[in-house]
Amino acid sequence: MFIKKLFLSINILFFLYFSIQLLVFTDEFAKENIGFFNHAVAGLAEIIGIIFFSFFLALIIIFFKGLEKQFPFFLTIFLTQFIIGVNFWRYILTNSPGESNLDTITFNAILFSVSSLISFYFLISTRKK
Secondary structure: OHHHHHHHHHHHHHHHHHHHHHHOOHHHHHHHHOOOOOHHHHHHHHHHHHHHHHHHHHHHHHHHHOOOOOHHHHHHHHHHHHHHHHHHHHHHHOOOOOOOOHHHHHHHHHHHHHHHHHHHHHHHHHHOO
16 A cells, blocks of 8 residues: 555656646746747646646545545546657657757656556556456
8 A cells, every 4th residue: 555655646746746837837848848938838838737737636635535446537647648758759769859858858758657657557456446
């Protein structure tokens, strides 16, 4: 049970970090990670930040209520993290960072990959029950 709480805490911190980055530091985040900034990018970043903040709040509730019967939610989180991670790795493998840089993209790719592995663990552990 300790490892599940630890992994859940890591996922909570992951979504808190990215939601703050996307909601509070929208301009800086867009310039650093995307390479440019305009109002369309800012709007999209804020929408993704709201989604990540919603995941953060839901995971806090799950932390206190328990992991039982949360398979659909963990599937959603896993797919989100996995697909975003694959997209970041695509930029790295093709060496095409666009307006951003490979260091930032590599950092995000590693973060999303590790988090998706943690979410995959939750998928497996909640599916058994």
